[in-house]
Amino acid sequence: MARSMHVRRPATLASLAAELGVSRTTVSNAYNRPDQLSPELRRRVLDTARRLGYPGPDPVARSLRTRKAGAVGLLLTENLSYAFRDPAAIGFLEGLALACEDAGTGLLLVPANPEREDVAAVHRAGVDGFVVYSVPDDDPHLAAVLERPVPTVVCDQPDIGTVDRVGIDDRGAMYELARHLIELGHRRIGVVCMRLARDRNDGFVTPDRQHAAHFHVQRNRLTGLAEAFSEAGVDWSQVPVVERFDHNMASGASGAAQVLDRDPQVTALICTSDVLALGALTEAARRGLRVPHDITVTGFDGIRAGEEAGLTTVRQPVLEKGRAAGKLLLDTNERSRPRSVNLATELIIGKTSGGPRGGAEERWFGP
Amino acid sequence: MARSMHVRRPATLASLAAELGVSRTTVSNAYNRPDQLSPELRRRVLDTARRLGYPGPDPVARSLRTRKAGAVGLLLTENLSYAFRDPAAIGFLEGLALACEDAGTGLLLVPANPEREDVAAVHRAGVDGFVVYSVPDDDPHLAAVLERPVPTVVCDQPDIGTVDRVGIDDRGAMYELARHLIELGHRRIGVVCMRLARDRNDGFVTPDRQHAAHFHVQRNRLTGLAEAFSEAGVDWSQVPVVERFDHNMASGASGAAQVLDRDPQVTALICTSDVLALGALTEAARRGLRVPHDITVTGFDGIRAGEEAGLTTVRQPVLEKGRAAGKLLLDTNERSRPRSVNLATELIIGKTSGGPRGGAEERWFGP
DNA sequence: TGAAAGGACCGTAACGGTTCAGAACCAATT
């Protein structure tokens, strides 16, 4: 009725051009190429735009025409909020955000709910490229991203050869950490790791499941451990490895408890992340175990809270990883072939690791 | 030369339809409305699409036609990475991300560099709405957002009447905190606050600058303090208020130092954020001042690290704030008029506040 | 004075889809 009378359709470039009696091109140029028209006309265009309430060229229409969205997508395949809980993920995000900011590019967080396998969000994302961060290698969202005809960088993922990749040498880094423990004398160990696949399996992990793990990072860290300890004469198939689906301190604590219940004699608890290790520390404390006197605990990542706790861990440059991923994606160079970047890690020997049964003091005051 | 021979242009809906001998509509339906065509034909379409390497309908073209981008923009007007440094901002982001995830909507971080006043990023953002979080009220990016014809929610900003708003009662919450200190007996106080405007002014703040502050949150917190202490007979114009541009613990420490250098007799250091307060605590420790015996320190926000330090503060529901902003924005209800939501805060009396000159114990063991 | 150069503006053709009102066809009902 009367309501629909004055719903004048919003102004467009064309209507503005008609009002002014100039071509659409000219109006477009007023916004995008001021040098292509006289200052007076430009002012007239802009004034009329203001008068008509024209908000400037529609970004979507512009993107369609220019084939540039001015944004990159980030795929996390966790509850989106996961990214804001995990310190390592936050660091990665910050680095990626920095790279985007430098390039004046937006960063689109793609809502990829792991529950319902709804890949539509990936299809809907108007972006110039994707960064994929630590998703299971059989994730349908990842597959959907790879089908999109835009450049992609995978991070903490296996090198699939067709797209750029940035990561660290998880296997090597964990191998080095294991060597440290072996040199301290540890042979009877337990492991707490993050989830290895998309299904929930809170409990002990068979060697089969370890090998078949769909999370590249976890798989390689376990492999590094297995290699080092096997070389040291430990039968890896007998080592208790506990998996936790949720990644938080509570999981670390309960995982540690499960290991210690199975074998109270373990002298070292190796966790595949600092967050889990911090949880393991609380469980050790709860049991009255002194660290590292009674038990050694190690992590992985090098997060701030771990540092404050003096955690023995592997520090990885999470921020740099994000930044590198962004730079790789936004680097418009004629790329010869997919690039693969490995960032350096650093073994941090803190005060949560020592020789079995109180041998720690030797390290503290030794040479 | 030969290189350009096989650069067959990427498949489109139209080319696919031509190949199949069906209309574009049918191909479109194959993707968007499976019930509109026979299963066999649909399969044939999808198979051919795979064979031709057609990645599915282009998201940008779709957005242009449907007038839906499937994403909301977030404007922070800080270095984008700021959001990942500040715990309160992270909480807000997480809440907002949760709301977006629930709605299957993407979240676009708009690169709004505060240095160069380049508003283009706001114009380029293909989004269905904006959330604006804690930017100075005279920020050109904010103005640019308000000119875009999309729904907007401002958060921790003044109510401008034309768009939805979510926030807390900063003035009232700070007033309450001030009352707590007044009841403890504090009259000689100092304040460390975050930046009040877009220009850098690391130092003492005149009452004029306090009133003219462009950051709504800071202005209101200072007002709450001024009101309470004025009522208690304190001449607010004599109270040292120090401003810091950068928001980190180092700023808190140096700000506290500046206050204490000016007036070593202050019995309470009121900081307008927990991060600043944590810095102030380190400065107090550096000077050998016992907290709260020698000096009281308070914060604002209720972040985790503050909780662990036993900080007296005002806890605000940062995550809920983000979630509320997202819900407000994504709620498609016929909105009668712009809505304004105030979330509740809670005064947390920790162990960093006590009576002046060692009066704290009375509170600890008192009734 | 004529040719060349340059500035200012324009027309057309995409960009790649979605949508809606039908058309064509077939089976079932009246």
Add this chain to the structure above:
DNA sequence: AATTGGTTCTGAACCGTTACGGTCCTTTCA
């Protein structure tokens, strides 16, 4: 035999912009 209804598919309009390749007019310079 005509009507109805349902399914399946089509044609054309439209979304709002920018790229491209002009035209036209004014200056400049030999």
